[in-house]
Amino acid sequence: MNITFFGATGRTGSEILRRALQDGHEVRALVRSPEKSTAQAGLTLVQGDVRDAEAVRQTIAGADAVMSALGTDSATTLTEATAAIIQGMKEHGVARIVTIGTAGILESRTEPGKLRYQTSDSRRKQTFAAEEHQKAYEMLRDSPLDWTVICPTYLPDGEAVGGYRTQRDYLPVDGQQISTGDTAAYAYAELLAKEHIGYRVGIAY
Numbered sequence: 001m002n003i004t005f006f007g008a009t010g011r012t013g014s015e016i017l018r019r020a021l022q023d024g025h026e027v028r029a030l031v032r033s034p035e036k037s038t039a040q041a042g043l044t045l046v047q048g049d050v051r052d053a054e055a056v057r058q059t060i061a062g063a064d065a066v067m068s069a070l071g072t073d074s075a076t077t078l079t080e081a082t083a084a085i086i087q088g089m090k091e092h093g094v095a096r097i098v099t100i101g102t103a104g105i106l107e108s109r110t111e112p113g114k115l116r117y118q119t120s121d122s123r124r125k126q127t128f129a130a131e132e133h134q135k136a137y138e139m140l141r142d143s144p145l146d147w148t149v150i151c152p153t154y155l156p157d158g159e160a161v162g163g164y165r166t167q168r169d170y171l172p173v174d175g176q177q178i179s180t181g182d183t184a185a186y187a188y189a190e191l192l193a194k195e196h197i198g199y200r201v202g203i204a205y
Contacts, residue, residue: 003191004063004094005029006050006070006081009037011157012100013069015184017043020067030059050081057088065096067191072129082136086143095146098191100183103153103171104130105137106202116171137200148190149200152183160185168199175204 003020007013008029020027021042031037034045048055050070060066066089072078082099089097104117104124111119117130124130140147153171158179165172166186186203190196 001025001064002062003027004060004066006068010069012180012184015181016188019188028059053084056084060088060092063094068099072132078132079135082139097145098148098187101133101149101151103151103202105134106151106171106200107169146197148196150187151200151202152178153204164203164205166201166203171202172204178204
């Protein structure tokens with residue numbers, strides 16, 4: 001499979017990338033500084049900015065699927081990139097995309113009709129990142145793509161150990177955390193399995 005990857009150098013993204021290359025997939029990754037990345041068999045690095053629609057479009061050309069592990073910053077990078085990715089996928093006829101979101105954009109159990117970050121379900125006082133993830137999710141939801149958003153809760157670094165739980169649109173009951181390794185393992189598996197097209201998927205131990 002030819003996979004286009006955005007956010008491949010991050011904590012979760014780098015682990016997803018490792019798994020994809022280990023399985024023999026061809027990966028094209030858009031990165032700002034290719035010189036900082038190690039050359040690996042099956043990996044093609046494209047220099048550019050994820051907010052640059054043309055760079056995104058060129059990176060998607062020839063892909064069978066797209067993976068995005070882009071995070072948020074203090075700007076609107078995530079939403080700008082998501083808009084460019086959706087447009088690039090439509091132009092090149094690529095349907096499948098898996099992205100990494102946040103548990104904050106899952107449905108609230110305590111206040112139906114609201115998202116977790118909008119209620120006491122979330123302990124975070126700053127909501128800008130969750131708002132960006134919500135906008136990105138809504139862009140995907142309203143697109144014709146075969147999308148899945150993986151939504152981890154508290155995400156410490158850690159190996160994949162298994163034993164995690166997942167649930168469509170909600171965080172598993174009493175879910176407290178999930179490692180970057182297990183989040184990556186699940187996101188990569190979902191890209192291939194296509195079991196939850198059109199859903200947010202909460203993941204936690």
